[in-house]
Each structure stands twice: as structure tokens, then as C-alpha cells.
Amino acid sequence: MRRWWPTVVAVGLVVAGCGGEPVAEHTPVLDPIVTVGIPPSASASSSPPPVATTTSTPPPVVIVLNPGHNGGNGGHPDEIARQVPAGAGKTKECDTTGTQTNAGYPEHAFTWDVTLRVRDALAIRGVTVVMTRENDTGVGPCVDERAAIANRSDAAAVVSIHADGSEAAGAHGFHVAYPLPALNEAQGEPSLRLATVLRDGLGKAGFAPANYIGQNGLDGRGDLAGLNLSEKPSVFVECGNMRDAADAGVLGSEDGKQRYAVAIATALMTYIGR
Structure with a gap:
């Protein structure tokens, strides 16, 4: 064998x-x-x-968050009133103090609070976040410099967080402003898609679209320096009307600010495909 x-x-x-x-x-x-x-x-x-x-490993994604205004702006009127480039051949004030609720809760404090919550929610999901300001006690930066900060980054999206101050009776709800007309490729379809995803996300979170501006929660703007100067997909989220009593109640509450932040962060993750 x-x-x-x-x-x-x-x-x-x-x-x-x-x-x-x-x-x-x-x-x-x-x-x-x-x-x-x-x-x-x-x-x-x-x-x-x-x-x-x-x-x-998925490539890193950068998102720029721009909390509107700043806590020190009110004490430096000359500095924030100087004219700076606003895109499309226009100039505009460096910045403004923003609005506030009838009870005195300022927009700059709201935007700072919500932006920090969005930043933390994105960071947990592995997103690199660039902030246009470091605190809520400084002045500016001017609107052109905020756009430049975003343009210098490799941002997939730029989101400016604000709240409106319309005095119109009964004016309430959120809206998302996007560049119109588009001055470059990033301001076209990518910015409109970003605006739409954020609009849909806020709607799913239970927030009502504005009844006094734009259409179905979207508003094309050609007068905002942050949009005109952007070389990245960029939008402004006006979370609600601070002059409306019902909106103000949500904007000033801890629960409301957390809901805004979760809705914005979730929509951004959808936009970047994660």
C-alpha cells in the first residue's frame, strides 16, 4: 500500500x-x-x-457653522457699522447686533447656544466643525470675514444660524435662505439642495415654515453677504420670529433649542450622505 x-x-x-x-x-x-x-x-x-x-475609513467631512452676530457688537457701534464687501459689487455693514424677543432674549445668545449644540451633535458623528466665532462676548467678525473663513476651509456645507425679527402681525415660522441669483457653481444646485434638506428636516421636527416670507420655508436672497461671497454650498437658517410670542417661547426654551439643534444636525448628516 x-x-x-x-x-x-x-x-x-x-x-x-x-x-x-x-x-x-x-x-x-x-x-x-x-x-x-x-x-x-x-x-x-x-x-x-x-x-x-x-x-x-470615510474621508473627513468639514462643515462650517456661523452663529449670527456676537454679544459684544452692541458696545462697538462704529466698528460694526463700517462698510465691507458684500458680494455682487455691493457693500454692507460689518455686522449688526441682531434682534431679540419682546422679553429681551437676544438673537446672538440664541444663535450661539444652538450652534454649540449642533457642533457637538456633528462632532459625535465624526464631522469636523469650523466655527466662525469663538465665543459670545466678542465683536464680529465682519460678514465678509465670516464668508472668508468658510471659503478657506474644505467645507461641504456652510450654515449660518439666525432668528428673525419681523414686526408684522402674526408673522411666525422658520425659513431657510439660499443664494439667488447664484454667482458661482456652489451657490446653485448644491446650495438649493442644502436649503431643501434643512427645510425638510425642520419640518419633520415639527417646526412650521414661515407664513410671511419666502415660499414653503425657502427664500432666495441676493442681499446677504454670507451667501453672495460664499464659494461653498451655503444657507441661512432663520429658526423662527423672535417678535412672535409663540415662536419666542420655543426659541427661548431649552427644549426648543435642543429640538432646533437636533433637526439641523440630522439634516446636515443627510446632506453629506452619512
């Missing part, structure tokens, strides 16, 4: 090193001789060699 002798086959395993380049690694070899002619029974019972697998 012919005897079959056991054979040890050296198997190469490819693993990924720290730098992501394949590194060859070999299992211990007991017999350096590789013999062919292993009988079918032995071959069928042998386990297949391990196969190296690699996982790809």
Missing part, C-alpha cells in the same frame, strides 16, 4: 500595517518542503487559509 505523508504548507497572510500598506507575514513553518499530490480526502478536510480584510 502506498503511504501518504503529512505535508506542512507555508501560507502567506497579508495584514495591514499602521500606515495602511500591506505587510507580508508568514505562519511558522515546520517543514520547508512543499509537496504536491495531497490526496483529495486530505485537501477537502483542510481549512482554507485565512484571508486578510481591510476596512476603509
Whole structure:
């Protein structure tokens, strides 16, 4: 009877090193001789060699958040009143103090609070967030510099967070402003799509679209420097009307601010496809 002798086959395993380049690694070899002619029974019972697998990490995504106004603006009227470029051949004031509720809750405090919540929600999901201002006690930056901060980044989206101050009776609800007319490619379809996704997200969260401006929660604007100067998909979210009692109640509440933040962050994740 012919005897079959056991054979040890050296198997190469490819693993990924720290730098992501394949590194060859070999299992211990007991017999350096590789013999062919292993009988079918032995071959069928042998386990297949391990196969190296690699996982790809999604590329980093940058989103710029622009909390409207600043807490120190009111104390520096000359500085924020100076004219700066506003795009489309126009100039505009460096910044403004923003509006406030009838009870005195200021827009700059609202935008700062909500923006921080959005930032944290995005960071948990692995998004890199760039803020246009670092606190709520400073002055500015001017509207042109805010746009420049976004343009210098590799932003997939730029969102300015505001609240409106319409004095019209019964005016309430949110709206999302987008560039119109578009002055470059990013201001066209990408910005309109961003505005639409945010509009839909706020609607799903239970917020009503504005009944006094725009159409179905969207408003094309050609007078906002942050939109005119942007080279990235960019929108302004006016979360509600601070002069309306019902809107003001939501804008000033902890629950309301958290709901706005979750809706905005969730919509942004939808926009970037994550």
C-alpha cells in the first residue's frame, strides 16, 4: 500500500500595517518542503487559509457653522457699522447686533447656544466643525470675514444660524435662505439642495415654515453677504420670529433649542450622505 505523508504548507497572510500598506507575514513553518499530490480526502478536510480584510475609513467631512452676530457688537457701534464687501459689487455693514424677543432674549445668545449644540451633535458623528466665532462676548467678525473663513476651509456645507425679527402681525415660522441669483457653481444646485434638506428636516421636527416670507420655508436672497461671497454650498437658517410670542417661547426654551439643534444636525448628516 502506498503511504501518504503529512505535508506542512507555508501560507502567506497579508495584514495591514499602521500606515495602511500591506505587510507580508508568514505562519511558522515546520517543514520547508512543499509537496504536491495531497490526496483529495486530505485537501477537502483542510481549512482554507485565512484571508486578510481591510476596512476603509470615510474621508473627513468639514462643515462650517456661523452663529449670527456676537454679544459684544452692541458696545462697538462704529466698528460694526463700517462698510465691507458684500458680494455682487455691493457693500454692507460689518455686522449688526441682531434682534431679540419682546422679553429681551437676544438673537446672538440664541444663535450661539444652538450652534454649540449642533457642533457637538456633528462632532459625535465624526464631522469636523469650523466655527466662525469663538465665543459670545466678542465683536464680529465682519460678514465678509465670516464668508472668508468658510471659503478657506474644505467645507461641504456652510450654515449660518439666525432668528428673525419681523414686526408684522402674526408673522411666525422658520425659513431657510439660499443664494439667488447664484454667482458661482456652489451657490446653485448644491446650495438649493442644502436649503431643501434643512427645510425638510425642520419640518419633520415639527417646526412650521414661515407664513410671511419666502415660499414653503425657502427664500432666495441676493442681499446677504454670507451667501453672495460664499464659494461653498451655503444657507441661512432663520429658526423662527423672535417678535412672535409663540415662536419666542420655543426659541427661548431649552427644549426648543435642543429640538432646533437636533433637526439641523440630522439634516446636515443627510446632506453629506452619512
